[in-house]
Each structure stands twice: as C-alpha cells, then as structure tokens.
Amino acid sequence: MRVVIAEDLALLRDGLTRLLEAHGIEVVAAVGDPEALAAALREHEVDVAVVDIRMPPTFTTEGLVAAIEARQRRPGMPMLVLSQFVEQLYARELLSSGQGGIGYLLKDRVSDVATFIDAVRRVADGGTVLDPKVVSSLLDRASRRQSLARLSRREREVLDLMAQGRSNAAIANTLVITEKAVGKHINSIFGKLDLALAAEDNRRVLAVLAYLQEAPTGSG
Structure with a gap:
C-alpha cells in the first residue's frame, strides 16, 4: 500500500510516517502544505492520502x-482526514459525493495504533470510517430532528x-444479533431515509450522509 501524508507539524508528520512504515505501509511523500x-x-500513484484538515x-x-x-480530480480517491475537534460541517463536505474511500478521525485516535492502521487500510479499500466521537456527536444532535424519529433505537x-x-x-458481533437481523435493520434504514436503490456501499455512505444533512452546521 502506498500513502501520502499531509501534516504541517513536522513531529506528527514524522511520527505518522514511522508508524505507517512499521506496519508495512509505504509512505511515498510526507508534506506540510x-x-x-x-x-x-x-x-505518485497512491492508495490513500492521510490529510490534516487545518493546514497553512x-x-x-x-x-x-x-x-x-x-x-474531484480523481473521483473516489481514498482520503483519511485528521482533525483536532469534532467538526460536523467538514464531515458533511467529505461525504457529499456519496462515494466511499473516506475517513474522518480525531487526532487522538492515532495513539490507538491498531484502530488507526485499520482505518487507513479500510479507507484504502474504499470503505468509510468515521471516528466514534464524531458519530456520537452527530447522532446526538441529529436524533432531535423530527424526520429522524422514524428510526428505531436499534436502527440508530x-x-x-x-x-x-x-x-x-x-455489527452483528457488537450488538449480539445475527447478520440476517443486521441486514433487515439496514434495509429498514434505507427505506425510512428514502434512499433509492444503488450500490450497497454507496447506500451505506448515503445513509450516514442523511444524518449529517439533518445535523446543525458548525463545530461540536
């Protein structure tokens, strides 16, 4: 796997480089702006870019x-962005294409090496990864909106x-339910959020985006 890092703090940039390379991930460039x-x-042809949101x-x-x-230049280009704070507008902007290959992690998540490396790999594979703290903030705010009341607690x-x-x-393992039950819940979510038929991965991204579009803008 080939990665580009964009982080203005030299110490963190060097730390990310060493961390990724220690896990067999090639860093082809590490830049600061x-x-x-x-x-x-x-x-460079890269599999994923790891980018700090706030830069010079x-x-x-x-x-x-x-x-x-x-x-925009390369649709679906995998991007894992790092932020110091929960910033809803940024997450919304990133997901607005409806395509996967996107991750949004808080910087303190990098210290959880296994979680960070897993996120890099999942985003490179076209998945969507949002930091649990970001998700919690978004869902807490979004759940107050009447249009989201159609989702049950389990669906949320x-x-x-x-x-x-x-x-x-x-998901099945975490919630201690069957995969079949998970599939039924997901289909119900798609229906309640009025998501048209599309590729499964895109519908998953669009389901999350539906939450973000209901949440107030600004930082959490």
Missing part, C-alpha cells in the same frame, strides 16, 4: 479543500456502527 499535497498526488496558511479548511479537490445503533465503517458481521 496543500500545494505540496497536490503536487505529490500528481507525481490560515489553518482553517485548507486540508479539507485539498482533499475535496483531489477527489446499526447506523452508528455503519458510520464507523463496520461490516455487517462486525
């Missing part, structure tokens, strides 16, 4: 903008785990 990220993505010069949304632009639990990138088998 959006322009260098764009250049690296033009120069203003440290607001430069990394996010660079990630979105990269996915299933959607929470879907947003974290869990497979049906993993």
Whole structure:
C-alpha cells in the first residue's frame, strides 16, 4: 500500500510516517502544505492520502479543500482526514459525493495504533470510517430532528456502527444479533431515509450522509 501524508507539524508528520512504515505501509511523500499535497498526488500513484484538515496558511479548511479537490480530480480517491475537534460541517463536505474511500478521525485516535492502521487500510479499500466521537456527536444532535424519529433505537445503533465503517458481521458481533437481523435493520434504514436503490456501499455512505444533512452546521 502506498500513502501520502499531509501534516504541517513536522513531529506528527514524522511520527505518522514511522508508524505507517512499521506496519508495512509505504509512505511515498510526507508534506506540510496543500500545494505540496497536490503536487505529490500528481507525481505518485497512491492508495490513500492521510490529510490534516487545518493546514497553512490560515489553518482553517485548507486540508479539507485539498482533499475535496483531489477527489474531484480523481473521483473516489481514498482520503483519511485528521482533525483536532469534532467538526460536523467538514464531515458533511467529505461525504457529499456519496462515494466511499473516506475517513474522518480525531487526532487522538492515532495513539490507538491498531484502530488507526485499520482505518487507513479500510479507507484504502474504499470503505468509510468515521471516528466514534464524531458519530456520537452527530447522532446526538441529529436524533432531535423530527424526520429522524422514524428510526428505531436499534436502527440508530446499526447506523452508528455503519458510520464507523463496520461490516455487517462486525455489527452483528457488537450488538449480539445475527447478520440476517443486521441486514433487515439496514434495509429498514434505507427505506425510512428514502434512499433509492444503488450500490450497497454507496447506500451505506448515503445513509450516514442523511444524518449529517439533518445535523446543525458548525463545530461540536
């Protein structure tokens, strides 16, 4: 697997590089600003980019903008973005294409090495991974909206785990139910959120996006 890292803090950039390489993941470029990220993505064929949302010069949304632009140039380009805080608008922007290959983790999640490496691999494989803290914040706010009241408590639990990138088998194991039951809950979620027939992976992303579109904008 080939990875590009975009992180303005040299110490964290070096730490991410060492961590990924220690797990057999090749880092083809490690850069500190959006322009260098764009250049690296033009120069290298990569499986996933790990990008800090807040980068120079203003440290607001430069990394996010660079990630979105990269996915516009190469639809479905796998992107794992890192953020210091739960920022709903950013998560919504990333998922707006309805395509997989997207991850949003809080930076403190990097210290959980197994979780971070698993997220990198799942995003590279086209999956969608949202930090549990991000999901919790979004669902807590979104659940107050009347249009979401159609989902049962169990369906919200299933959607929470879907947003974290869990497979049906993993969801079944976590909730101690059968995979068949998980499938029924997911189909019910799709129906209640009025999601048209589409590829299964895209419908999972769109289900999460439906929550994000109901949540208020701004930081959590």
